[in-house]
Amino acid sequence: MSKVVLITGGSSGIGKSIGEFLSEKGFEVYGTSRNPSKYKGSKFPILALDVKDVSSIKSAVKTVIEKEGKLDVLINNAGAGITGPIEEIPEAEIQNNFDTNFFGPINVIKSILPQMREQNSGLIINVTSIAGYMGLPYRGIYSASKGALELITEAFRMELKDFNIKMTNVAPGDFATNIAAGRYHAPLIEDSPYKKPYGNTLKLMNAHVNSGSDPNLMAKEVFKIINTTNPKVHYKVGEFMQKFSIVLKRILPDKVYEKLLMNHYKL
Structure with a gap:
């Protein structure tokens, strides 16, 4: 029987590409x-689901299970970008980003675990x-929300081992998608002390996405x-230097690595 896959955020960008493939x-x-x-016009069914709404999560998961009788793979892809000086980003926008990038995926996982446990199988x-x-x-909130999801996956993997449910992270670098259009950008404030460095960094980030x-x-x-029978804990997908930047962070002194980042962003 074909494996049944649920992809959050499967209507565009990376999620759409994964779904079509x-x-x-x-x-x-x-x-x-x-x-x-x-x-x-999608090549596969698109269900209503808002990762910030637990009832809509449960409804979508229920629909898949009722139609297919199982759920083999969950791909937690829905996410949101956010940029800005941390000092100037409204608290509501910080909360919204964590609700989408961190709490949302957790709630989707919690909704599918009973089915996967009953099957004694599953991959997240x-x-x-x-x-x-x-x-x-100027991407500190985004870094923090995605980093939190990486860490909680490590913990989840060990907790789910007894149920034959596998979990892994896939960390993409910059890809040519519409993520930049959907980001929350803290506005460039005319008299802000961050106006020039934030403005320059914003241009650089958008250029990276456009040429991703x-x-x-x-x-x-x-x-x-x-x-893969036993997936690794972490996977990275992207250009060599983006993946290599993670290796450099592990081996370089903190201040040296910080200096490299600041040079990259021309700060």
Whole structure:
């Protein structure tokens, strides 16, 4: 029987690429979106799901299980970008980002665990970010929310071992998607002490996304992970230097690494 896959945020960007690739490989794929009516031409069903709304999560999971009788793979892909000086980002926007990038995925996981435990099988793939391995200037909230998801996956893996449920992280670098358009950008305030460095960093970040890698690289990596008997704890997907930056963080003194980041962002 084909494996049944649920992808949060499966209507565009990386999630859409993963869904289309897995559909072509014979998987039964269900994507999700807050507004599924906008994606009627999708190659796989798009269900209504808002990761910040537990009732909508439970409803979508219930729909998949009622239709398919099982749920083999969850891909926690829904997420949101956020930029700005930490001092100037409204608290409500910080909370909103963690609700989407951290608490949301946890609630989706909690909703599918009873079914996977009953099956005595399942795979959960959390899409994080290479930015979650380091505190990046003017992306500190995003780094923190994705880093938190990386760490909680490590804990979850050990807690789920007795139930034959596997979990892993996949951290993408910069990919050519519409994430920049959907980010919350703290406004550039005219008399802000951060106006010049934040403005320059913002231009650099958007340029990286616009020239990013093909999202199909993520799709192929996810396909390989699904077909791996014992997935690793962490996977990284992206350009060599982006992945190598994680290695450098492990081996370089903290201040040296900090200086490299500041030079990169021209701070």
